[in-house]
Amino acid sequence: MSAEAIPPGIVLERESASRPNYLNWSHSVKDWLLTTDHKRIAILYLVSITIMFGLGGIAAMAIRAELTSPHGHLMESDTYNKMFTMHGVVMIFFFLVPSIPATLGNFLLPLMLGARDLAFPRLNLLSWYLFTLGGVIALGAMICGGVDTGWTFYTPYSSIYSNSNVAVTLVGLFIAGFSSIVTGINFIATIHKMRAPGLTWTRLPLFIWAHYATSIIIVLGTPVVAVTLGLVLVERTLHIGIFDPAIGGDPILFQHMFWFYSHPAVYIMILPAMGVINEVLACFCRKRIFGYTFVCGSTLAIAVFGFMVWGHHMFVTGQSLYTGMIFSALSFIVAVPSAIKVFNWTATIYKGEVWFSAPMIYCLGFIGLFTIGGLTGLYCSSLSVDVHINMTYFVVAHFHYVMVGGATLGYLAGLHFWWPKMTGRMYPEGWAKVAAGLAFVGFNLTFFPQFILGYLGMPRRYHYYPAEFQIWHVLSTAGSSVLALGYAIPLVYFLWSLKYGEKAGPNPWGAAGLEWTVASPPTQFNFDELPVVTWEAYNYDVPHENAIVDHSKNVLPDAEGASHSAH
Amino acid sequence: MSVEAAHDAHGHHPVQYHQFEDMEQQNETYIVGMWSFLVTEIMFFGGLFLAYSIFRMNNQAIFTEAGHRYLEVDKGAFNTVVLLTSSLSMAMCVYYAQKADRVKQLLCLGFTLLCSFVFLGVKAMEWSKEFAEHHLPGANFAYVSDAHLSTAKAQIFFCLYFAMTGLHAIHVIVGILLMVVLGVLIAARRPGVKYYMPVEMFGLYWHFVDIVWIFLFPLFYLIPGKR
Numbered sequence: 001m002s003a004e005a006i007p008p009g010i011v012l013e014r015e016s017a018s019r020p021n022y023l024n025w026s027h028s029v030k031d032w033l034l035t036t037d038h039k040r041i042a043i044l045y046l047v048s049i050t051i052m053f054g055l056g057g058i059a060a061m062a063i064r065a066e067l068t069s070p071h072g073h074l075m076e077s078d079t080y081n082k083m084f085t086m087h088g089v090v091m092i093f094f095f096l097v098p099s100i101p102a103t104l105g106n107f108l109l110p111l112m113l114g115a116r117d118l119a120f121p122r123l124n125l126l127s128w129y130l131f132t133l134g135g136v137i138a139l140g141a142m143i144c145g146g147v148d149t150g151w152t153f154y155t156p157y158s159s160i161y162s163n164s165n166v167a168v169t170l171v172g173l174f175i176a177g178f179s180s181i182v183t184g185i186n187f188i189a190t191i192h193k194m195r196a197p198g199l200t201w202t203r204l205p206l207f208i209w210a211h212y213a214t215s216i217i218i219v220l221g222t223p224v225v226a227v228t229l230g231l232v233l234v235e236r237t238l239h240i241g242i243f244d245p246a247i248g249g250d251p252i253l254f255q256h257m258f259w260f261y262s263h264p265a266v267y268i269m270i271l272p273a274m275g276v277i278n279e280v281l282a283c284f285c286r287k288r289i290f291g292y293t294f295v296c297g298s299t300l301a302i303a304v305f306g307f308m309v310w311g312h313h314m315f316v317t318g319q320s321l322y323t324g325m326i327f328s329a330l331s332f333i334v335a336v337p338s339a340i341k342v343f344n345w346t347a348t349i350y351k352g353e354v355w356f357s358a359p360m361i362y363c364l365g366f367i368g369l370f371t372i373g374g375l376t377g378l379y380c381s382s383l384s385v386d387v388h389i390n391m392t393y394f395v396v397a398h399f400h401y402v403m404v405g406g407a408t409l410g411y412l413a414g415l416h417f418w419w420p421k422m423t424g425r426m427y428p429e430g431w432a433k434v435a436a437g438l439a440f441v442g443f444n445l446t447f448f449p450q451f452i453l454g455y456l457g458m459p460r461r462y463h464y465y466p467a468e469f470q471i472w473h474v475l476s477t478a479g480s481s482v483l484a485l486g487y488a489i490p491l492v493y494f495l496w497s498l499k500y501g502e503k504a505g506p507n508p509w510g511a512a513g514l515e516w517t518v519a520s521p522p523t524q525f526n527f528d529e530l531p532v533v534t535w536e537a538y539n540y541d542v543p544h545e546n547a548i549v550d551h552s553k554n555v556l557p558d559a560e561g562a563s564h565s566a567h
Numbered sequence: 568m569s570v571e572a573a574h575d576a577h578g579h580h581p582v583q584y585h586q587f588e589d590m591e592q593q594n595e596t597y598i599v600g601m602w603s604f605l606v607t608e609i610m611f612f613g614g615l616f617l618a619y620s621i622f623r624m625n626n627q628a629i630f631t632e633a634g635h636r637y638l639e640v641d642k643g644a645f646n647t648v649v650l651l652t653s654s655l656s657m658a659m660c661v662y663y664a665q666k667a668d669r670v671k672q673l674l675c676l677g678f679t680l681l682c683s684f685v686f687l688g689v690k691a692m693e694w695s696k697e698f699a700e701h702h703l704p705g706a707n708f709a710y711v712s713d714a715h716l717s718t719a720k721a722q723i724f725f726c727l728y729f730a731m732t733g734l735h736a737i738h739v740i741v742g743i744l745l746m747v748v749l750g751v752l753i754a755a756r757r758p759g760v761k762y763y764m765p766v767e768m769f770g771l772y773w774h775f776v777d778i779v780w781i782f783l784f785p786l787f788y789l790i791p792g793k794r
Contacts, residue, residue, distance in 0.1 A: 223611035
């Protein structure tokens with residue numbers, strides 16, 4: 001972080017190609033690994049979670065390959081158990097939870113708020129190191145022997161009976177949990193106190209609202225799962241345990257405490273994706289988001305109600321019928337704010353100037369798949385239906401529709417949308433459309449058969465199954481190959497675009513929002529002059545090229561000018 | 568960091584970081600951040616308090632007996648007084664930090680540090696007694712009930728006791744480490760702690776540690792069960 005790198009007081013021409021930006025003002029490894037710049041940390045996270053996504057994906061492909069045959073030719077049962085555990089642990093704790101907040105959120109929060117950085121830049125770096133440390137430990141445990149408990153670590157199997165590397169994995173998850181807590185605290189403080197003058201709560205982009213709600217869930221939920229996993233760890237190693245039925249403990253208590261976090265964690269994964277959808281949709285429909293205040297309210301409502309529904313994971317654990325009924329009713333209530341969002345998105349598209357760019361195609365895919373995922377969630381939260389479909393592929397298909405069809409497509413939509421901002425380069429639009437189409441088709445082919453499988457009674461986590469299920473499993477595996485291609489193509493063209501992509505100007509989409517008023521890629525301290533906001537979010541009613549900020553004065557951000565300008 | 572140096576050169580407060588507009592914004596942001604962190608701490612202990620409440624509700628008799636017969640209420644009460652006193656001296660330390668009175672600040676911090684060691688010392692005495700009486704959960708656990716109660720849940724009582732007081736003690740130890748660092752920095756007149764904010768933030772943490780004990784003490788040592 002050196003202010004001397006930019007000599008103060010020099011005014012460059014409009015041609016900003018020669019201005020140092022956050023990517024090229026220095027090139028040493030040390031400057032990257034010890035950076036406190038939120039944009040560089042976002043890139044570090046992007047690399048880390050892409051690696052994690054790849055590993056989780058390989059495990060998924062191994063599972064799908066194994067399931068093409070009803071007799072399990074490829075691997076032993078033990079190996080299969082370790083594969084689906086690895087898939088679940090890596091994808092949830094090391095990809096989905098950090099995906100949008102830690103990359104796009106980290107990158108965009110200060111830019112959208114008109115701030116030079118997050119509130120606590122060094123904590124932000126610490127968060128990445130905790131994530132990496134936790135990831136290395138957990139991956140190490142999985143490579144050196146593996147874990148076979150499933151990502152839910154249900155006791156007493158995880159605390160007493162399992163002979164795999166549960167303890168080491170739990171240490172890794174415990175550490176990674178703190179990385180997300182640190183990010184949550186950072187975001188809350190930033191959104192509360194670092195908004196530019198004039199940027200009131202009701203002028204915030206909905207992406208910020210989504211991250212605010214997400215951070216609240218992280219701050220309230222993650223410590224509970226941390227202490228719960230910590231108790232399992234202590235029970236396994238020191239035999240001080242409250243989940244062990246042999247000494248009067250209660251293994252069901254584990255499930256309550258685990259799902260108290262892990263159900264809200266679903267909203268940690270999906271809310272940021274919904275935030276992305278708002279931004280992309282408004283831009284490519286050239287319209288203000290329909291019912292802005294209702295979308296804000298529904299975002300917070302999801303965060304609040306999300307904490308009251310964990311019992312719907314436990315309808316068949318013997319909790320009382322009345323408990324089940326209340327949890328079932330509350331789960332239905334969560335569907336209301338989710339539905340508000342879907343209605344508002346469709347109302348935004350209605351009579352909009354729709355531009356079918358690649359991010360928009362991902363967006364439309366998200367809306368469809370999330371709707372299917374959400375509605376099948378209502379099946380699962382109905383008591384009597386859940387008794388039939390609990391622990392079957394129906395549930396697997398349901399949450400993959402929300403997590404993969406929802407969160408991951410939202411992540412890809414956001415990555416495409418802000419890629420020009422992050423790298424200064426355009427990706428190839430044609431290929432991106434092909435990839436978006438492949439992901440949508442491949443996804444449906446993979447997971448729709450699983451609804452049918454689950455309805456017919458195929459239990460999850462089994463790899464031997466009756467021969468009549470084979471056709472659905474083969475279809476699903478075929479779909480997963482298409483889906484994998486849909487993920488591999490963006491990886492290739494994103495890397496390609498870093499060198500050969502067309503140069504993107506500050507605002508290639510003509511989008512509203514403060515992040516589009518700065519150069520692409522942004523300079524080290526984001527804003528030459530800190531902005532004063534006098535407009536509502538998504539002001540697409542006005543001509544958007546020059547309506548927001550005049551780009552003609554490209555003054556360099558010397559520390560003095562930048563810090564005095566806002567007063 | 569050279570950015571701070573740049574700010575310093577232009578007449579900013581020496582401890583203002585580059586991402587903030589002025590000290591007021593920085594202070595408010597720190598406070599929001601610290602309270603958010605304390606919320607995570609409350610939830611962290613909250614899981615354990617939940618477990619305690621459930622087991623307590625279902626096993627009143629054995630929990631009351633184990634607490635009243637095997638935990639020493641006078642030591643617990645003494646420790647409560649010690650921690651409350653340390654909170655007072657910590658609050659005074661923050662006051663003197665705001666007044667920039669370095670010597671009194673160090674004295675108060677030193678007294679708080681002393682109290683925390685006394686607390687841990689008494690706690691260690693209590694724990695070693697429990698070890699000696701085979702109350703540590705595990706293969707060697709043994710428990711004698713006066714009232715011929717079923718002792719199946721006595722082990723759970725001690726699991727919770729060690730887990731919760733242990734986690735609290737870890738927080739005290741972290742507090743001690745932070746106090747030592749703060750004290751050394753203040754004594755060395757480092758610019759980072761010239762301003763009162765670091766002390767104020769640590770004060771919030773220390774009061775939190777104190778309040779956790781305020782809940783732990785009655786739960787384990789005092790409250791009677793339904794007879």
